[in-house]
Amino acid sequence: MSERLVVIGADAAGMSAASQARRMAGPRELEIVVFERGGFTSYSACGIPYWVGGLVPERDALIARTADEHRARDIDLRLHTEVIEIDVAGRRVRVRDLGSGAESWTGYDKLVIATGARPIRPELPGIDAAGVHGVQTLDDGQALIDTLDATEGKRAVVVGAGYIGVEMSEALINRGYEVTVLDRGVEPMSTLDPDMGALVRTAMCGLGIEIVGGAEVTEIRTDDSGRVRAVATAEGEYPADVVVLGIGVRPETALARAAGLPLGEYSGLLTDLSMRVHGHENIWAGGDCVEVLDLVSGRLRHIALGTHANKHGQIIGANIGGGYATFPGVVGTAVSKVCDLEVARTGLREKDAHAAGLQYVTVTIESTSRAGYYPEPAPMTVKMLAERRTGRLLGTQIVGREGAGKRVDIAAVALTARMTVEQMTALDLGYAPPFSPVWDPVLVAARKAVSAVQRRG
Numbered sequence: 001m002s003e004r005l006v007v008i009g010a011d012a013a014g015m016s017a018a019s020q021a022r023r024m025a026g027p028r029e030l031e032i033v034v035f036e037r038g039g040f041t042s043y044s045a046c047g048i049p050y051w052v053g054g055l056v057p058e059r060d061a062l063i064a065r066t067a068d069e070h071r072a073r074d075i076d077l078r079l080h081t082e083v084i085e086i087d088v089a090g091r092r093v094r095v096r097d098l099g100s101g102a103e104s105w106t107g108y109d110k111l112v113i114a115t116g117a118r119p120i121r122p123e124l125p126g127i128d129a130a131g132v133h134g135v136q137t138l139d140d141g142q143a144l145i146d147t148l149d150a151t152e153g154k155r156a157v158v159v160g161a162g163y164i165g166v167e168m169s170e171a172l173i174n175r176g177y178e179v180t181v182l183d184r185g186v187e188p189m190s191t192l193d194p195d196m197g198a199l200v201r202t203a204m205c206g207l208g209i210e211i212v213g214g215a216e217v218t219e220i221r222t223d224d225s226g227r228v229r230a231v232a233t234a235e236g237e238y239p240a241d242v243v244v245l246g247i248g249v250r251p252e253t254a255l256a257r258a259a260g261l262p263l264g265e266y267s268g269l270l271t272d273l274s275m276r277v278h279g280h281e282n283i284w285a286g287g288d289c290v291e292v293l294d295l296v297s298g299r300l301r302h303i304a305l306g307t308h309a310n311k312h313g314q315i316i317g318a319n320i321g322g323g324y325a326t327f328p329g330v331v332g333t334a335v336s337k338v339c340d341l342e343v344a345r346t347g348l349r350e351k352d353a354h355a356a357g358l359q360y361v362t363v364t365i366e367s368t369s370r371a372g373y374y375p376e377p378a379p380m381t382v383k384m385l386a387e388r389r390t391g392r393l394l395g396t397q398i399v400g401r402e403g404a405g406k407r408v409d410i411a412a413v414a415l416t417a418r419m420t421v422e423q424m425t426a427l428d429l430g431y432a433p434p435f436s437p438v439w440d441p442v443l444v445a446a447r448k449a450v451s452a453v454q455r456r457g
């Protein structure tokens, strides 16, 4: 007899799970129903800054697979349909058709929760004014583009200097805007240590972006027609024709909470290694709505990244489809760029290491992306943390120009393999003058870290 799988959320985690389950189980064994409250499936939110900035010419390029393509693979996909309740005991979900408002129940044998994350939207006066935009979904991206097309003024304020704020600054610069970034922290990119964030600030200022640290936004000020005209902080007022919010996200787990499912410290769903929700044999969860194990600190964290969401979905789909797969955890790798500046991190920052009770040494080195004599070597700074005494690599941050960002993957692999910085120095990495100096910058940092570990004993 056929079982029914119900999936809530039709983006990275949800559709990876549905597609993988469908690859492994035919329609006679498994009926798959997916509910999505929005109008798109399998879209790349990661591409929104490049679409807004004009690098990607059209929205549809960001859609990896449409609803009709999924339907052609025997997945019953219902757009503009929101799940409003999970009845765990009754194994059913209550759904609302957002077009007609009609509500009904759908039973399930297996349930996947892939509801993603919700952007933080502070309750400030004027926050809903015309011209204030988030960038979480394709609809948000389209609304922002419509505003940019219709607005004559060219002053933009970005609230939040995390990677989304930083990427959106580039998009707005590319569209000819004067950009001011306001952030509560002292330095941009709080996913880095402040000394590395300071390098990002210097480089962004060099690109003509004004960055105001320690800025607590108090109000969005509007003109007589209700359109944004400025963003106010305790210290001053920043004129704005458009405002972009990039303040971070929280797991979208209101449904799960109401259903009594287990949530962690960050309100993310708690799962086992197979992505099955703790204590619930027939419910899985993945993507931005779950907490993940940080393999370096051993703690649970909420890290909203597409790279994790896709993997979670694959693993969930394999397990539901009759296979076996597990997700061991993450080391916290992320890379982003603003114009020609590349910013990358993996593992622990100093404050994470401190919070985990680890003693550590840090080193910072300057190097280049190519041999110094080869044309156009691009500078980069690499910071590395290693555990005191053992020399285990704890984290790496890189800020630099072309060729800097993806070098962090060397450190990500070393972290995953729990290598010491001494072991890293022996890594057999590729070398030729157009690609790196004879000692790759990451290995130069590892060598310096070995000395620091030996000195500190």
Ligand SMILES: Cc1cc2nc3c(=O)[nH]c(=O)nc-3n(C[C@H](O)[C@H](O)[C@H](O)COP(=O)(O)OP(=O)(O)OC[C@H]3O[C@@H](n4cnc5c(N)ncnc54)[C@H](O)[C@@H]3O)c2cc1C
Residues within 6 Å of the ligand: 008, 009, 010, 011, 012, 013, 014, 035, 036, 037, 038, 044, 045, 046, 047, 048, 049, 081, 082, 083, 084, 114, 115, 116, 117, 135, 136, 137, 164, 252, 255, 286, 287, 288, 289, 304, 305, 306, 307, 308, 309
């Ligand atoms: C601007 C931007 C840039 C980014 N850049 C990167 C990047 O460079 N690299 C990277 O790794 N990650 C990046 N990300 C993060 C990445 O997009 C997310 O981590 C990823 O989309 C998470 O996938 P998900 O399936 O868990 O959640 P989502 O993509 O949020 O999908 C969840 C879906 O569930 C639906 N839903 C929620 N509740 C319900 C309900 N009750 N009923 C029905 N449907 C529901 C939502 O409408 C949504 O479509 C970026 C995100 C943004 C916004």
